[in-house]
Amino acid sequence: MQLIACPWCGEREEAEFHYGGQAHVPYPAKPADLDDEQWAQYVFFRDNPKGPFAERWMHAAGCRRWFDALRDTATHQFLSVHRMGEEPRA
Amino acid sequence: MTVDAPARFSPLADWQEAFGRLPAGFQVRELPFLTQLTLRVSADSPAAKAVESVLGIRLPSASRAELSEEVKALWLGPDEWLLVAPADTGAELVGRLRSAIGEEFATVTDVSAQRTVLSLRGGLTREILARGCALDLDPRVAPVGACYTTLLAQTGITLVVRAEAAASVWLLVRSSFAPYAAAWLVDAATEYGGGAG
Numbered sequence: 001m002q003l004i005a006c007p008w009c010g011e012r013e014e015a016e017f018h019y020g021g022q023a024h025v026p027y028p029a030k031p032a033d034l035d036d037e038q039w040a041q042y043v044f045f046r047d048n049p050k051g052p053f054a055e056r057w058m059h060a061a062g063c064r065r066w067f068d069a070l071r072d073t074a075t076h077q078f079l080s081v082h083r084m085g086e087e088p089r090a
Numbered sequence: 091m092t093v094d095a096p097a098r099f100s101p102l103a104d105w106q107e108a109f110g111r112l113p114a115g116f117q118v119r120e121l122p123f124l125t126q127l128t129l130r131v132s133a134d135s136p137a138a139k140a141v142e143s144v145l146g147i148r149l150p151s152a153s154r155a156e157l158s159e160e161v162k163a164l165w166l167g168p169d170e171w172l173l174v175a176p177a178d179t180g181a182e183l184v185g186r187l188r189s190a191i192g193e194e195f196a197t198v199t200d201v202s203a204q205r206t207v208l209s210l211r212g213g214l215t216r217e218i219l220a221r222g223c224a225l226d227l228d229p230r231v232a233p234v235g236a237c238y239t240t241l242l243a244q245t246g247i248t249l250v251v252r253a254e255a256a257a258s259v260w261l262l263v264r265s266s267f268a269p270y271a272a273a274w275l276v277d278a279a280t281e282y283g284g285g286a287g
Binding site: 001008009010012013015016061062063064065 | 152153166167168170224225238239240241244246
């Protein structure tokens with residue numbers, strides 16, 4: 001099983017983690033000004049790159065903290081992990 | 091109609107006999123009704139210092155437990171600890187901690203019913219745990235005082251190493267999962283003899 005390095009707990013089995021989708025998706029600055037299509041873009045549409053992708057993960061069976069990870073979607077290899085609020089990004 | 095006073099019972103009260111038939115190198119005992127408090131506080135904040143002065147310990151760092159005093163502190167997360175104290179001391183300890191914290195920001199919550207504590211002892215402990223737990227409990231990796239929240243046979247547990255080479259371990263398991271964890275431990279020990287099978 002693939003090991004994921006939780007920024008707090010160290011390397012643990014993949015089964016202990018939950019996936020949280022794309023990281024760094026900003027909430028709209030003026031939500032009231034958005035039309036339906038812009039809302040749909042914010043709520044439903046995400047990048048789907050082949051290669052490095054900044055994602056949110058949570059160590060559900062351990063410290064229960066969310067963190068950011070940079071993962072290669074083609075190889076499933078984790079390139080780096082960061083605590084919430086820490087840089088760097090992709 | 092009379093109303094019975096509510097009786098406290100531990101989730102593993104029915105398992106004492108099965109634990110008694112385990113092989114010689116593996117003893118399991120439930121430590122029922124221990125007081126457990128969840129402490130949420132930022133490390134190194136004034137509130138954390140106040141808690142530390144009440145307990146007489148330093149709050150442990152990641153993946154560690156502080157076992158030296160009567161109240162044990164287990165690291166659960168970067169701003170979260172589990173305080174384990176003798177039974178029936180919860181109300182008094184919560185009061186002492188809250189008055190020490192005062193107006194600073196921290197929360198102390200009694201969660202004693204949430205988990206039960208299993209004490210595992212003996213030379214077979216590490217080998218039997220390895221059958222359901224992916225963590226390396228080799229003493230070079232997991233010395234005395236290591237504290238991991240992880241999965242044992244797909245059940246969430248908090249594991250505290252209390253003696254060299256994991257010859258003594260605490261397992262904290264959710265009350266509703268405790269019978270499953272107990273059944274799994276008894277089953278995993280079957281091949282080592284004893285009368286458990």
